[in-house]
Amino acid sequence: MRPTIAEHLLGIARLLDDVVEDEGLSEASRQALADAVKQTRRLAGGADSRHEFLCWDNEASAEILVTLDVAALRTSTGELDQLADDPVERNVELRGLLAAALRSLPKDERGLESRARIQQHLRHRVDANPALNKQPRYPTEDD
Amino acid sequence: MSDVVPIHEALERFVTARLGPDAQPVVSGVQRVTTGRSRENWLFDLAWTDRGQRQTEPLIVRQDPEGGLIDTERATEFAVLQALEGSNVLAPRARWLDETGTELSKPSLVMSRSAGTCEYYCINGERPLADRVALGKRFGELLGSVHRVEWDDTVLGTLFGDPGSGAALHELDRWESILASDQLEPWPELTLAGQWLRTHAPQNDQTVLVHADFKPGNILLDENDGVTALLDWELAHLGDRHEDLGWVTQPLRRGEHLIDEAWEAEDLFAHYEKATGLTVDRDSVSWWNVFATFKTAVMQISGLRAYVEGRIDEPYQPSGAVLRELLGRVS
Numbered sequence: 001m002r003p004t005i006a007e008h009l010l011g012i013a014r015l016l017d018d019v020v021e022d023e024g025l026s027e028a029s030r031q032a033l034a035d036a037v038k039q040t041r042r043l044a045g046g047a048d049s050r051h052e053f054l055c056w057d058n059e060a061s062a063e064i065l066v067t068l069d070v071a072a073l074r075t076s077t078g079e080l081d082q083l084a085d086d087p088v089e090r091n092v093e094l095r096g097l098l099a100a101a102l103r104s105l106p107k108d109e110r111g112l113e114s115r116a117r118i119q120q121h122l123r124h125r126v127d128a129n130p131a132l133n134k135q136p137r138y139p140t141e142d143d
Numbered sequence: 144m145s146d147v148v149p150i151h152e153a154l155e156r157f158v159t160a161r162l163g164p165d166a167q168p169v170v171s172g173v174q175r176v177t178t179g180r181s182r183e184n185w186l187f188d189l190a191w192t193d194r195g196q197r198q199t200e201p202l203i204v205r206q207d208p209e210g211g212l213i214d215t216e217r218a219t220e221f222a223v224l225q226a227l228e229g230s231n232v233l234a235p236r237a238r239w240l241d242e243t244g245t246e247l248s249k250p251s252l253v254m255s256r257s258a259g260t261c262e263y264y265c266i267n268g269e270r271p272l273a274d275r276v277a278l279g280k281r282f283g284e285l286l287g288s289v290h291r292v293e294w295d296d297t298v299l300g301t302l303f304g305d306p307g308s309g310a311a312l313h314e315l316d317r318w319e320s321i322l323a324s325d326q327l328e329p330w331p332e333l334t335l336a337g338q339w340l341r342t343h344a345p346q347n348d349q350t351v352l353v354h355a356d357f358k359p360g361n362i363l364l365d366e367n368d369g370v371t372a373l374l375d376w377e378l379a380h381l382g383d384r385h386e387d388l389g390w391v392t393q394p395l396r397r398g399e400h401l402i403d404e405a406w407e408a409e410d411l412f413a414h415y416e417k418a419t420g421l422t423v424d425r426d427s428v429s430w431w432n433v434f435a436t437f438k439t440a441v442m443q444i445s446g447l448r449a450y451v452e453g454r455i456d457e458p459y460q461p462s463g464a465v466l467r468e469l470l471g472r473v474s
Contacts, residue, residue: 032456095330098329
């Protein structure tokens, strides 16, 4: 659907660009407006790729949770079915489950392996997050 | 600015209550020095009569923000500054405190205003290399002077309590507690980091006064690059000297403190050891480097809450650089 959210936000930023140049503005108002433009552009940068990112992260997190090396801590598929359908809410719930799993993992070899898997995913998540990167990078099979 | 008049009038009432009407105090030059809602600092000049002589003093009021990255107590900073009077540390002199904000509308600390300016990136700025290295040495000595404060002769021991050998875990508990109260959503990255930090925490061998936000942005320099004051004592506490050294040498703030090949962490440590007689345990510094990144992430999460609640204007969140650094160090 056009304009996309990103296109719309960039349009708003362009409008505000003109106002920033208004010589009638006080310096404080000009600075506040310039900050607003900067934030709008930052938001536009990740707006269209956010849904894709959340779906990828949700899928990868769920996969880790149902296949944890420590069987007693695995999340069942039934439990996953109980989570929210909305990708934003589901993401919060899945990240909560990852944090809870980290707190419960034993310090033995299997616990360390599970912790390493979660850590690796979290590193990939930082690279793929459009809110944190101008050019998000999803992991490949080489990763 | 429209809010100058009320603070001006409030300040005149405030200082008159402290000095007495016979001192004929006059407040002038009231000026807000920062914008936005994350800081509230006001400069002003005070003139008054003492034993028949007219006196003047440049002062600054630091007020509790409506919401900052972290909540700190103005009263704590006031007590620290009072305790530092008479020490070798160059710090502003505390003058008065409005602890509850009943007189100045917000909890406020009035302190002396030292000459000079802060330059965040003076270490890697336009000065000649030799001058920048000299600054690095001066800052190392300044940090050493903080750690050499004889705190057990002051109120600091009562104010903060001595965490002893468990200083690292004490600080970790503190920042995990801030994380627990401020996070709006789960952060498994910080759960992971917190677990690593807890498992690898070093022992503290000597309790010192820790500044906890030591950086050129908090150091006033005069026109000859002499230090006139170390500012922002709101996070100060008793703890491990390696905490400040870890904060200063954390990779993400390298540009503020170190110079490639000319003033590296090892140069700083060697100079610090020579200036203070205190040793630097490199393994301990390494742990505190990770802690510094963890603390930065928690501060950003606190800032995120403050933004969502409308208390600040900057939409903070743990940055990619902070999360990458943290996740890369806690294996």
